[in-house]
């Protein structure tokens with residue numbers, strides 16, 4: 131899997147932040163039908179070297195760091211996680227956003243407590259994709275199970291939605307956006323681009339662009355990523 135850029139600065143309607151796209155061990159799950167992100171991995175030695183060089187770009191200027199990787203934060207090498215913690219302290223960063231699968235809920239809470247003692251607030255982003263549970267679990271094979279919304283929001287305060295796959299509808303997307311923007315601080319709507327498993331529904335995506343996008347683009351806590359490099363990394 132080719133990645134062109136792993137460090138970026140974002141100054142958008144929600145917040146200023148630095149974002150890094152690191153390499154991990156490749157996701158414990160690897161079964162989501164739309165995904166090939168977990169192919170962004172290498173030998174442990176190479177992963178650590180690559181991550182070190184990316185992390186060296188962080189300035190701490192905005193006080194907020196977002197770390198994403200090819201899976202969950204807890205699949206980063208221990209040495210990388212230690213380096214991130216060191217940078218947070220050295221650069222006086224007060225907010226850290228990570229991504230994690232629902233199965234890492236307990237690890238998120240442990241990390242949150244650890245960072246809290248250092249004066250750092252942890253924000254956690256989850257790839258929910260859609261609140262249509264049958265579609266998410268039976269078709270996308272997300273592996274989250276069927277937790278209720280409060281079980282998710284007690285640990286995760288940011289979420290990603292995915293739209294443009296076969297079988298999705300604009301009606302469900304509008305429901306998803308309402309639920310997500312009313313229950314999460316930040317929401318990232320990713321428009322599906324062709325990856326290794328299936329083709330995007332281009333007709334549906336075009337309908338989204340003309341009928342839905344103009345209505346939702348001003349929602350303050352909704353970030354719409356038409357291209358998967360719109361956060362400046364990827």
Ligand code: SF4
Nearest residue numbers: 157160161162165201
């Ligand atoms: S949990 Fe994330 S990285 Fe893992 S297979 Fe699913 S979408 Fe891909």
